[in-house]
Amino acid sequence: MPGAFNAASAMLIEKAGFEAVYISGAGLSNSNGLPDAGLLSREEVLRLSSYILKAVSVPAVIDADTGFGGPQDAALTVKAFEEAGASAIQIEDQEFPKRCGHLPGKSVIPAAEFAEKVRAAASARSSKDFQIIARTDARGAGTLDEAIQRATLYIEAGADIIFPEALETREEFIEFARAVKAPLMANMTEFGKSPYLTMDDWSEMGYSFVLFPMTAFRTGMKAMEEALSELKEKGTQKGLLNRMQTREELYRLIKYDINK
Template identity: 50%
Template sequence: MLGATKTAAARRADFRALLDSGEVVQFPGAINPLNAMLIEQTGFEGVYISGGAFSAAQGLPDIGLTTLTEVVDHGRSIARVTNLPTFIDADTGWGEAMNVARTVQEFEDAGLSGIHLEDQVNPKRCGHLDGKEVVTTAEMVKRISAAAKGRRDENFILCARTDSRAGEGLDAAIDRARAYVAAGADMIFPEAMRDLGEFETFANAVDAPILANMTEFGKSELFTTKQLADAGVRVVIYPVTTLRLAMGAITDGLQAIRSEGTQASVVDRMQTRADLYETVDYEAYNSFDSAVFNFSQEGHQ
């Protein structure tokens, strides 16, 4: 009731322990707090918060138009309701080195468990589109170093994403990743790998956990968790999956209402009122309210 029972520090320690375990873990994307609650209740290890999904929910393309304040507020609302580690997309850090350090501290204060920073130039592009440009390795090393200096909780995870595979090749992307780890990155996010072999090559070449982005309609095939684990991947994110599921269902429902004049034909595909109340623990709020307002006004003016 009223949100997470674990402190932010405890959730960060959990994230660090997950990375240290050597086991593969799944972080589905949450588009809102209710979605995060469902992720936890389904039994996943963590919650991912996608910049692309957030941009889309605002009716904007994923090109860096959302601000630090907007994304921090969005992350805070999700981190507040779940006991799972929350891992958020911090784009390019919203500025130069000092801005990146502030970005880390803002997300720490909002209760997040980690961020990923990318090496794209501004304005950025979605990681699975063509035409991406990356900054120099030296510039990205500055971003990671600044993030590490800004971090106050050693368990707050700093992940470096590299979008260099498409333009510079796999070997260059690995060289970048090694430099990012040396600068303080706890995990590496190699974007848009072409096959399992590339994931495996990356995992074997870099002394840090590797993240796989299993986004639909992208450059990577939708590999199973077992396939990715066998290739050495340790964290798997599904950034826009829940948004796409929801929007597909919403579109179908709206079309049914428009053409049939009623939602009756799609009611069986909806979350029921009972399921919703169970998800948000409605009964606990009722019990709490009854315990507080247990007095009588008789005899009082």
């Protein structure tokens, strides 16, 4: 499930044949010049996500960071995102202000406190088809055993899917999957703490969902950086044309018929 950071990137994800889109908190933040630290409000995330939700027909998961507050805030977030057309919401047990899940220095709130957020979120949805994804950052802030214990508590509170963030080895992912009896999500972000594994690897280990939250953003940013450097150096974009999406390709993607 690749991460989208705007409507056009989400449309490319759908065009490539992926069955769902992940609206990445890091992607939304970074594309607006902000760090992945929970700085966007619920209203801002909802506004930015609404363009994505309208642009694609596949299910979309919205990264809601820490839920924008306490249990009541998490409930309001679920209601707003479900009404907007999302298929699932992801919330995490970090303290606010949060940090990128693969950075050091993270802290988590008490497990019982986050379980109340999960319970409130699960109770607020109008349909059981709307999925609650509970992410635990306890491995980075503590131990694998704590992450497993928290996952069990979050399942009891109503989480549909468990997302263990920043496990560090294949063996840790296997141990977590053996201990936690729920659908599992893994994060295959780049330059982080987790090993690079294939979709077949994840399936064999018992993970039903795999995120690639920043792959499109990072490759796109690098391509733009290189193109702009060449433009500055050569004073022309002619050498870049074969690396560009053409006008016709863009119009097909966004379903713009110039004859109408």
